[in-house]
Amino acid sequence: MDLKDILDAKLKIIDDALEQYLPKEKNCQDIIFESMRYSVFAGGKRLRPILMLAACEFADGKIEDVLPFCCAIEMIHTYSLIHDDLPAMDNDDFRRGKLTNHKVYGEGIAILAGDGLLNYAYELMLKAILQNPVNWERKVAAMYEIASASGIYGMIGGQVIDLLSENKQIDGETLDFIHLHKTAALIIASIRAGAMIGGADETMMACLTEYGKNVGLGFQITDDILDIVGNEEKLGKKVGSDIENQKATYPSIHGMEKSVQKVQELFHKSVSAMEQYHEKAEFFIRLADYLVKRDY
Amino acid sequence: MDLKDILDAKLKIIDDALEQYLPKEKNCQDIIFESMRYSVFAGGKRLRPILMLAACEFADGKIEDVLPFCCAIEMIHTYSLIHDDLPAMDNDDFRRGKLTNHKVYGEGIAILAGDGLLNYAYELMLKAILQNPVNWERKVAAMYEIASASGIYGMIGGQVIDLLSENKQIDGETLDFIHLHKTAALIIASIRAGAMIGGADETMMACLTEYGKNVGLGFQITDDILDIVGNEEKLGKKVGSDIENQKATYPSIHGMEKSVQKVQELFHKSVSAMEQYHEKAEFFIRLADYLVKRDY
Known part of the structure; x- marks a missing residue:
């Protein structure tokens, strides 16, 4: 599916x-x-x-x-x-x-x-x-x-x-x-x-928490990246608003290359966190991929 | 006390x-x-x-x-x-x-x-x-x-x-x-x-609810009255602000006489609500008296 x-x-x-x-x-x-x-x-x-x-x-x-x-x-x-x-x-x-x-x-x-x-x-x-x-x-x-x-x-x-x-x-x-x-x-x-x-149980709680931390941060950094290089039509919103509003973002502080690297790192960490659940965790893995590696 | x-x-x-x-x-x-x-x-x-x-x-x-x-x-x-x-x-x-x-x-x-x-x-x-x-x-x-x-x-x-x-x-x-x-x-x-x-228990709950309804409304109407005839020093706030702000109040709609009557009526209802508890309800009776019959 x-x-x-x-x-x-x-x-x-x-x-x-x-x-x-x-x-x-x-x-x-x-x-x-x-x-x-x-x-x-x-x-x-x-x-x-x-x-x-x-x-x-x-x-x-x-x-x-x-x-x-x-x-x-x-x-x-x-x-x-x-x-x-x-x-x-x-x-x-x-x-x-x-x-x-x-x-x-x-x-x-x-x-x-x-x-x-x-x-x-x-x-x-x-x-x-x-x-x-x-x-x-x-x-x-x-x-x-x-x-x-x-x-x-x-x-x-x-x-x-x-x-x-x-x-x-x-x-x-x-x-x-x-x-x-x-x-x-x-x-x-x-x-x-x-x-x-x-x-x-406790193990599942710990794995999901670790997953959530990495996806949560990755999602926000991806948002920051998309505001610079995103496709307005696909996103359904104007890009460039952070620069216009002089808002500090991950790329404006760390540069684009480091931001993309960071997102990849967070994605991999979120996948690792769920590793022990194998196929059962498929939805979470695919969602992480979707959230932190959206079109850009 | x-x-x-x-x-x-x-x-x-x-x-x-x-x-x-x-x-x-x-x-x-x-x-x-x-x-x-x-x-x-x-x-x-x-x-x-x-x-x-x-x-x-x-x-x-x-x-x-x-x-x-x-x-x-x-x-x-x-x-x-x-x-x-x-x-x-x-x-x-x-x-x-x-x-x-x-x-x-x-x-x-x-x-x-x-x-x-x-x-x-x-x-x-x-x-x-x-x-x-x-x-x-x-x-x-x-x-x-x-x-x-x-x-x-x-x-x-x-x-x-x-x-x-x-x-x-x-x-x-x-x-x-x-x-x-x-x-x-x-x-x-x-x-x-x-x-x-x-x-x-249910009886006490019903009595206290009835008490609260009367005291709650009486308290607010008294507030409206005090904003017209209250003593600024005692109240610790400016009076007349409702008239200044053209705010509808109980006295502005029903007149002062009817407002004072209403407050008396609400006070008596709040007392009746607690009647069956006799002396045990003393604090609530005295508080009702204080809240709805404040200095004016």
Whole structure:
């Protein structure tokens, strides 16, 4: 089966669940539902929930147990994009070729839509645990994994340093901090939370964590590379925006050659991490290949 | 014992716990810790955590079980104030006589400090459950109570309508929606969550919920009244700001006489709700008296 087909099938499972979980009834505050849905259904690749779903399946867990958590992590990812795009942050008018949330709904509603998605992610996970308390410890532990990766020691921490680094020369260490916290933390947590809910043993947990670290960082460096040499049509977004915004990237600090080498190295490390699972790990290997060696 | 002394004693327990739970170590992203602490320690009355603590004690629960949840609700309350004060929302420069978060740290950090507090509230509660899983169902149920009162069907929903009502004539029904969702929801959830963690039975739960509804709404209408006839020195804040900002309030829609009557009615209902507990409910009765009949 083609990787693209597998990804599409998983994406459909996630999208159907998001459609079901996100409120859409008509009431006096329905503008917030509309605004949340606008950004959640703005064409995301669903990378994080797909990884969570796959990790849960890899540990022989059930799809229905992990789905609310998959949707929650996509809501958290989406809230972070809405707030990142605000004028006080990156001040972006477009994302994935569509107007950003605040350009459509205004800044006030965009702030509340972000808050709403973050809070709703927790409501969803808690409700899932109360409705189906089987293996509740695993689920609470997975929630904690997601929460700490999203917070001030994870994604928000990375965003703080990104914000403070605006229009500044930064060193490689600072850039690594931003990449690891702003992007990789949530990717690692997606994989770990899925594996936890599925009931993975310690060895599997360690392998998947190592895999996630390398893929998470490789994914972000590849993003940096593609912003310089990528094909706009294939990417579906403008290239060159990092240079335009004077944003420090892996290639701008370490040079293109070293960046490509680093991506290869991270890819190989992610493959090694899963080696002992042979064919069982095929999806993860192919996904790593796809994520860190995208067209460039 | 004087009510003031009881409140002060409980406030000290909450403040000590907040001091302990809120991070303050020095690292590259410590500006966000500083910004979160700035608003959390800006002189709040700790009404919500005090109610939660009292409800847990009323149900014969343990203080150490409820404390992380008390701190979490205060963090959620504080995040909502930080985001409410932003230029895109109420655009306030001062709160409780101090500069608002974004006036000190800038809009970007203020948005992230709000996000950080909301997310950290969940981290704190989850960690508490994992570290002390005794009665975990009660604790997860209490978390869900807090989460849904804070979200798009609760506080955020109220904030949406408040934002949409700016500079508009609104009717009594809309104002009730705003008061019930923006203020009362979190007050009711504080009481209910505390009672849940303490192990309250159904009757106690129903009585405390009824009490919370009346006190929550009465508290907000009293706030509206005090903004017109209050004593600035006693209140520690400027009066007349609602009229200045053309904000609809209970007195502006129903008149002062009816507002004072309504507050009396809500006070009596809150007392009736706790009647069957006689002296055991003394703290709640005195607190209702204090909250809805403040100096005016």
